[in-house]
Amino acid sequence: MKDPMKMNKLLSVIMSIAVSLALLTGSIAVPILIRPFYYAQINRLGLENASGLSREEIIRAYDEVLDYCIGISDEFSAGVLPFSASGSAHFADCRVLFLLELRLLAASVIVIVLLRLYDKRNRLPRLGGHGAPFWGAAGIAAVLATIGIAAAADFDRAFTVFHSLFFPGKDNWAFNAATDPIILIMPAAFFRSCAILILAVLFILSAGIIISDIRKGYAK
Secondary structure, three states: OOOHHHHHHHHHHHHHHHHHHHHHHHHHHHHHHOOHHHHHHHHHOOHHHHHOOOHHHHHHHHHHHHHHHOOOOOOOOOOOOOOOHHHHHHHHHHHHHHHHHHHHHHHHHHHHHHHHHHHHHHOOOOEOOEOHHHHHHHHHHHHHHHHHHHHHHOHHHHHHHHHHHHOOOOOOOOOOOOOOHHHHOOOHHHHHHHHHHHHHHHHHHHHHHHHHHHHHHHHO
């Protein structure tokens, strides 16, 4: 028979990992799923002047790209913008990562819900005086803070490293505006804004979990 105490400690560790994963994937999902965030960048970044497109054409192009990347449509398109074979191949790679990201978010949330239900009956142990969500939030916040500081120091370098890690051996992410003008409405400045939003959401959610846990500790 398995030791219930050891089993509950293992489940606490799994809960911590699930919380970290949910915070990370949930934060990444915000700029992906909340499209008005992109729409707000159109005027701020001067995308109409940069691309020669109207606001409506830019929104249509962006929406079609996102619809493809998150699996709403199965054929890549970018509104009135032309694209090369290598450009569409890059977005096919993005589609794989986006769908994986959303599935990991769903899976981590399911695990958290199930373990919360289990916790109500069996009381998962606190590790080091803190609940499992505390360690999950603190861990992912510390990791992302380190990465964020490095990216802030040299975003262009961080952008290149990111693509080298997630698209190994490929250079089709370095678009040529002449063949893939989509880059004119999705410039590096937009992705910098996405990174800032992701970090802000993650730190706000992590802080809420950490503060809640500390308050519970004081209440006991």
